[in-house]
Amino acid sequence: MTTGTDFDASVAVVMDDLSVRGKLVIPAGSITSANWASNASKRLGSEKKQHQKTVTWSTATTATTMAPVTQGIYLANGAATIEQVSFRIETLPTSSKQIEVDIHKASAGSGSYASVQSGTINQSSSDTASTAKDSPGITGGTLTAGDSLRLVITESGSGTQGIGGTVIVVLKEAPY
Amino acid sequence: MTTNFRDPVEIDTLTVGSTFNAPPLAIDNAAFSSASTDRLASSKADHQKTVTWQTATTSTTVATVTQSIYLFNAAGTLEKVTVRPDTAPTGGDLQYTVDILKAASGSGSFASVLSSVVTMSSADSDNTAEDGSLTTTAMTAGDCLEIIITASGSTGTQGAGATVIVVLTEEPS
Numbered sequence: 001m002t003t004g005t006d007f008d009a010s011v012a013v014v015m016d017d018l019s020v021r022g023k024l025v026i027p028a029g030s031i032t033s034a035n036w037a038s039n040a041s042k043r044l045g046s047e048k049k050q051h052q053k054t055v056t057w058s059t060a061t062t063a064t065t066m067a068p069v070t071q072g073i074y075l076a077n078g079a080a081t082i083e084q085v086s087f088r089i090e091t092l093p094t095s096s097k098q099i100e101v102d103i104h105k106a107s108a109g110s111g112s113y114a115s116v117q118s119g120t121i122n123q124s125s126s127d128t129a130s131t132a133k134d135s136p137g138i139t140g141g142t143l144t145a146g147d148s149l150r151l152v153i154t155e156s157g158s159g160t161q162g163i164g165g166t167v168i169v170v171l172k173e174a175p176y
Numbered sequence: 177m178t179t180n181f182r183d184p185v186e187i188d189t190l191t192v193g194s195t196f197n198a199p200p201l202a203i204d205n206a207a208f209s210s211a212s213t214d215r216l217a218s219s220k221a222d223h224q225k226t227v228t229w230q231t232a233t234t235s236t237t238v239a240t241v242t243q244s245i246y247l248f249n250a251a252g253t254l255e256k257v258t259v260r261p262d263t264a265p266t267g268g269d270l271q272y273t274v275d276i277l278k279a280a281s282g283s284g285s286f287a288s289v290l291s292s293v294v295t296m297s298s299a300d301s302d303n304t305a306e307d308g309s310l311t312t313t314a315m316t317a318g319d320c321l322e323i324i325i326t327a328s329g330s331t332g333t334q335g336a337g338a339t340v341i342v343v344l345t346e347e348p349s
Binding site: 011012013014015016017018019020021022023024025026027030031034035036037038039042043044045047048049050051052053054056058059060061062063083084086088090091128129130131132164165166168170172174175 | 178179180181182183184185186187188189190191192193194195196198199200201202203204205206208209210212214215216217218221223225227241242243244245246247249279281282283284318320322346348349
């Protein structure tokens, strides 16, 4: 084939194999799942894909009363970004009692943790039971390999504490 | 006008100005760049996740418990539920069952996603996984999954050490 040849055709169909030695430039969104090979030797390798992960923490049982706790929940293996933090509680606190969920981050080699949120996620009697409540904002959600995440649960007020909590941290992470 | 190329075509650089139609399965791993800037973004793929629940240790006697195990951030599909006993119950009627239940956002009413619970009894074998049969697979954002383990019986030895996995696919956030 000669170089610099334009094919001014509205539709071009290659009836056999098409080999492109250099760059293939195609319109955005052209490739769909159906185009991908799915057999084991040809499917998209995990090293070529950014991974979305959901870190889940929950009370020991759904009947367990929420209580303050600080616990390690994730260790970043690659560069990552926290997308969302959500907190669902099955039975709400009463009166002025509330339960507060925060996610803290520290770098490798550091025991100094700082919140990744603009504020804690609070569940109180004014919220709706069994309904996930999202973080008010992620302000420190960029992670590098070796960064550690902690769940920090605190409480305040008086009354009966809530029961049965689930916290998720959704993040996207570079492959290993 | 349609131009057909009936033999294999080799091109240095191909730029497609309009629609690019590739046959199914035409693109494989080798064709995809591994450069960090070229990786497939998480927003462009469904994600398979494995939710794992296990006893505190592999020698911990399996006991009755109800615990939340997952909260969907986006629509998803349950693919598989599997239970693997480290040591299955032996010698009597002691056994335990495993169920996975779902409740929608705003609801505390959990319903099983399995046609029946997975039962581990003296008829089962150590270290041998058993799958549950899913009857509900479609999940929406805000759905919550719960595991219920129910221990029963009075004779023999209860199972010790268990791992439960729920494999699911979820849309990107």
